[in-house]
Amino acid sequence: MTLQNDLFLRAVRGEKTERTPVWLMRQAGRILPEYRAVREKLSGFIELATTPALAAEVTIQPVDLLGVDAAIIFSDILVIPEAMGLPYEMVEKRGPYFPETVKTPADVARLRVADAEADLGYVLEAIRIVKRDLAGRVPLIGFAGAPWTIFAYMIEGSGSKTFSKAKRMLYVDPVLSHALLQKITDSTIAYLKGQIRAGADVVQLFDSWAGILSPEQYRTFALPYIAQICDAITEAPKTVFAKDAWFARADLAALHCDTIGLDWTMDPVESRQLVGPGKTLQGNLDPCVLYADFDTIRRETRKMLKAFGPQRHVANLGHGVYPDITPDKVKCFIETVKEFREW
Amino acid sequence: MTLQNDLFLRAVRGEKTERTPVWLMRQAGRILPEYRAVREKLSGFIELATTPALAAEVTIQPVDLLGVDAAIIFSDILVIPEAMGLPYEMVEKRGPYFPETVKTPADVARLRVADAEADLGYVLEAIRIVKRDLAGRVPLIGFAGAPWTIFAYMIEGSGSKTFSKAKRMLYVDPVLSHALLQKITDSTIAYLKGQIRAGADVVQLFDSWAGILSPEQYRTFALPYIAQICDAITEAPKTVFAKDAWFARADLAALHCDTIGLDWTMDPVESRQLVGPGKTLQGNLDPCVLYADFDTIRRETRKMLKAFGPQRHVANLGHGVYPDITPDKVKCFIETVKEFREW
Secondary structure: OOOOOOHHHHHHHOOOOOOOOEOOOOOOOOOOHHHHHHHHOOOOHHHHHOOHHHHHHHHHHHHHHHOOOOEEOOOOOOHHHHHHOOOOEEEOOOEEEOOOOOOOHHHHHHOOOOOHHHHHHHHHHHHHHHHHHHOOOOOEEEEEEOHHHHHHHHHHOEOOOOOHHHHHHHHHOHHHHHHHHHHHHHHHHHHHHHHHHHOOOEEEEEEOOHHHOOHHHHHHHHHHHHHHHHHHOOOOOEEEEEOOOHHHHHHHHOOOOOEEEOOOOOOHHHHHHHHOOOOEEEEEEOHHHHHOOHHHHHHHHHHHHHHHOOOOEEEEEOOOOOOOOOHHHHHHHHHHHHHOOOO | OOOOOOHHHHHHHOOOOOOOOEOOOOOOOOOOHHHHHHHHOOOOHHHHHOOHHHHHHHHHHHHHHHOOOOEEOOOOOOHHHHHHOOOOEEEOOOEEEOOOOOOOHHHHHHOOOOOHHHHHHHHHHHHHHHHHHHOOOOOEEEEEEOHHHHHHHHHHOEOOOOOHHHHHHHHHOHHHHHHHHHHHHHHHHHHHHHHHHHOOOEEEEEEOOHHHOOHHHHHHHHHHHHHHHHHHOOOOOEEEEEOOOHHHHHHHHOOOOOEEEOOOOOOHHHHHHHHOOOOEEEEEEOHHHHHOOHHHHHHHHHHHHHHHOOOOEEEEEOOOOOOOOOHHHHHHHHHHHHHOOOO
16 A cells, blocks of 8 residues: 655655654553543553554554654563563553563573464554554554563563663573573564564664663673564564663664664764764654743754754654653644754 | 871872772662661661761771772762751652652742751761771762752652653753752752861762753753862862763863763773873773672673773772672672782
8 A cells, every 4th residue: 555644664764755754652652632541441551452453543543633654553562571471460550560580591491482473463463453544644663672671571570770680690691691582582573574564664673771781781682683683674674772772873873774763862963973874863852841831842843853954864752752741742742843844 | 197098099089009999889788787787776777877876887887898998978869858958758669758849939949058067967977987987997988969860859759760750840940940959059069068077088979860861951950060069179089970971971071070980881991082081980890790600790890990991990880789789799899809900
């Protein structure tokens, strides 16, 4: 199906765009009253994520309500551990919790490499419904967690400020660590290929906990697995967002990916120098700017757009939009990007 | 009193040292069974921090038990809000909690500039006891939180992954923000001068939440206040540790301070290039290395020492030592630093 708005896809591929495309990480979610209305009828986050018709509905909401240039499938990075045999719960206001964690080589051996159709069919089905219902209005982004971030949750068992159990494992048992990272990587490749077959136009890897590793550990335990995924996925453009991994930007530039996501601490001009001209950059307004008044949002958004320049940029926040931001502030950000021509 | 071991003081001042001095952030604390024995008899952390004889006792423990080259006064960065009129509680396993937070200009107006003797006399008294009981064995470090980090807690009311309420305030009400930051700064200057009068040989500023600000906000709301403090404190050497503020290293080099702390994501060689030859660097082993076996600890510690070189370096971790690290691992780190001569 021909896309009616292919700005995002062209920007990701490095083709010329008339204006900068825009979407927001976590755009499908709590910021929208329409999302909360769907969510309130259910037992919890996981029921929503595993019910394809509803996941599809909330995926499309920001396209209708906010006017973004791309949809991103409503799901969670932790469906991969679940699909490998390590289930989790989502505890309201506290985040994910794994009743069992990976501690021994036997624990790693017991895990399976996820099969996209058999283990994650509900995500693929949601993607098919979204593609049908979007009817080519905007492209659809699929996604997965990067292997180190998934590993971190599987060892730690929950969110953490330091992820010290997960980092401990890298130092104490690098053999177990590499074995688990490889299994996650194989699962992720199968999963992303499944998403693309189901209709995802672009896929994004989220390395949410990249920034707590030392540069050397990042190069040993994180980058090689991201590289494997980028090399294996040849069917669609790829975006890599390694939050807080400022020290890895030049390394990310060497990956076979199309777009690199930046958080709000990374200066656009400096990042372009480090990454070179060959990749699209995505980001990176401080999510807290959307708490400010409309004039401040417009001013800060324009400043960001100027810094990135008119091509090879996808406007976004530097992190997921915070749940207590009001939709009118999000719309102000989006409209400012769409109207901007003052390069 | 002449110091018997002035290695740390000489390194901080940029004078030649025979070997690299070493201490650990959070060395006085839960890693030591002797600390836990003192702590268990009390109602909580705050009772320990506000009882000078006991605070002094746990300050000296790591000098006796671990052989570090400096003591650091046992206290907390949040004594400053308390001294300004905003009390807090320390909730076991959850961290600090402020029953009242700063929301309006009237809230800022109600706060006072702390008086070191009247409001924080218990810390100064602990410093005097430590100095007497150390009897010149090693120097004593005094400390305070940097104004942005203190501000973050006073607005947010507790720890937070995003400190979005505090960051929101910077965008929404910069006038209130600067007024509060100035009051914190004035309080901190008075407090650090009091600590030095009481006997602190060096003072360190901890900007624990530096890394969640954009570089522009850091330059607007954090650095100018650190600069004021560095300019005002002329009585002793100063160390500034801005955790995760990798983007500010060149700016920190322009401060009137003697030493800059680095976290474990900051490469020593790159950091030296950014900071230039004029300052001592402190850090920066990944605290998680101390979970590994002794051989790994020795190897990683030596690698770090080689990267920093033989002069203008104070060995430390890149963050406070984690509470579940065993003392034998900490001793291995310290002994490795003390024995190293292979530059």
